[in-house]
Amino acid sequence: MQQQTPVPGGPGEDPRRRIPRTDALLAEPAVAAARQRLGEQAVTDLVRAAQERARAGEIAPEQVLPGLEQALAAARPSSLRPVLNATGVLVHTNLGRAPLSPAAREALADAAGYTDVEFDLGSGLRSRDRGAGARQALLAACPGAEDALVVTNGAAALVLATTALAAGWEVVISRGEMIEIGAGFRLTELITSTGARLSEIGTTNRTHLPDYDHAIGEDTGCVLRVHPSNYRITGFTSTVPLPELAGLCHDREVPLIADLGSGLLAPEPLLPEEPDAATALAEGADLVIMSGDKLLGGPQAGILLGRKDLIARLRRHPLARAVRVDKLSLAALEATLRGPLPPVRAALRTDPDALRTRTAALATRLDGELVPHEGRVGGGGGAEVPLPGWAVALPGALAAPLRTGDPAVVGTLREERLLLDVRCVPAEQEDGLVAAVQRARDAAAPA
Structure with a gap:
């Protein structure tokens, strides 16, 4: 007796035969458009995932294309989710710190393609003034600084400064400012990784001007003042006002670095105890370090402001190349500084x-x-x-x-x-x- 072929869609047919073929799915208009947006491999993976769901009986074969279109609509080029x-x-x-302003986002989009980041469009020659726009915007926003340098983040700025000024020498720091920053990294370990030696002074709660005076010597590369941004020590405490410490450092001809951390260029009335770059420079700091993606409200960046000769020294150091900021951050930082009030502020x-x-x-x-x-x-x-x-x-x-x-x-x-x-x-x-x-x-x- 001759065996009959199952009627398509009939009771004897294996439903998996109705699962759309890969080439047919890839030819669908919505799928073809998604290939331009997400890339060939990502779309192919989603096609196969939809087919596997049908083979496993999770969805009917007729649901493969609608399910695939839904998955493609929800897919993003990056795994990071808004x-x-x-x-x-x-x-x-944990949520990416400062959200960028519309102006900074527009600048990011412009900088994502080819730009004149190191090219002089007028002369047609290579430009040696990389990041000039962001630097000029920083100096306009903080006139007390003689020069500015932008690197990848605040930790990189500190490492560059202590390497250029104190590698093989001592960094004088109060024990009350030996903090741990994010992800378990300790500021002191960052400093010693540069080849500098720590000269710890004072105690956790009290440090006095004579402590600095006794510590500064022939082996001192710089004095570091760190704002303990994420904690407070209260009660029986003592710190040296920045103008007094600056006076001592200038008398002894030792650079004073003030690591402010949070990113205020000028005083913020709502945060009266948060230090700012303009005030620190006016009170005698030779170099100020701050972050771009905190209270400044811009992209991740480490910002150095201060004396022209010290910034030039940092810029010439070989490590400056390793921590050089990219064109996207430069564009977003400049737009943040020149544009409207960023979302954080x-x-x-x-x-x-x-x-x-x-x-x-x-x-x-x-x-x-x-x-x-x-x-x-x-x-x-x-x-x-x-x-x-x-x-x-x-x-x-x-x-x-x-x-x-x-x-x-x-x-x-x-x-x-x-x-x-x-x-x-x-x-x-x-x-x-x-x-x-x-x-x-x-x-x-x-x-």
């Missing part, structure tokens, strides 16, 4: 009453509770300085689905409640936040 920062922490290290100066009004309206939309909430500067700046504000309180069970949703939303879990602080959430993204909360509620609802 996040709505609803924590109230302005400079959140705008969030810092948010009016509490305006924030309350906005948060109350959001609480109504989300059916949540309006509660007081103190924000923070974060990122090693403005330690213990509260930023009075408000938040929307929602059930804590929404935290995980919000973090893993699209867009990802990160808030603060406290006493089994999720607090959403919109100080750092742009107003134009508020509708996206509301939609994300609704999807999180749907995901958290019992089946």
Whole structure:
């Protein structure tokens, strides 16, 4: 008896035969467009993943193309995902620190292609003035500096300065300023990695001018003053005012480096205890080190400001090449300095009453509770300085689905409640936040 061939789609047919072929899927218009955006390999991997789901019986063969199109729409060229920062922490290290301003983002896009970063368009010759725009913007923003140099980050700036000025020599530092920075790196270990030796003076809580005076000698390469950005020592304490320390260093002809950390170019009334570059230079610091991606509100960068001869010495050192900043950071930094108020400083100066009004309206939309909430500067700046504000309180069970949703939303879990602080959430993204909360509620609802 002759065996009959199963009718397509009939009860005897293996449904896997209906799974679309790879070449057919790749020829689909939406898939072909995604290949231009995401790349050949990434799209091919998603095609195969959709086919494997159908082979495993997770989806019907007819769902392969719709599922693939959905996956392609959600796919991004990078594994880094955008996040709505609803924590109230302005400079959140785990969320990439400072968000860039629209001007800085535009500058990044312009610099992403070919640029004249080391080329003189007028003469057609190579330019030796790399980063001139960012340097001039820094000097305009901080007129007390004779010159400026930009490197990859704050730690690189410190390593370059201590290497160029004190490799094989001593760096005088107070024990109260021997701090540990992010990821377990200790400032003292960074310094000694340069070949410099530490000359520790004073105690954890008290250091006096004679301590510096006795330590400075023929082997001293520089004196380092470090602002302990992310902690405070209170009670029985003593530190040497910067003008007094600068006077001693100048008398002994030893460079004084002030590592400020957080990135203020000028005084900020809301953070009266946070040091700034203009004041430190005016009080006698020879070199000032600060970060570009903290309170300055720009890209990751280490900024050195100060005496022209010392900056030139650093610029000529071979290590300067190893910590040279790229064209993208230079473009974003210049745009941050010349452009409108960056998001970090705008969030810092948010009016509490305006924030309350906005948060109350959001609480109504989300059916949540309006509660007081103190924000923070974060990122090693403005330690213990509260930023009075408000938040929307929602059930804590929404935290995980919000973090893993699209867009990802990160808030603060406290006493089994999720607090959403919109100080750092742009107003134009508020509708996206509301939609994300609704999807999180749907995901958290019992089946």
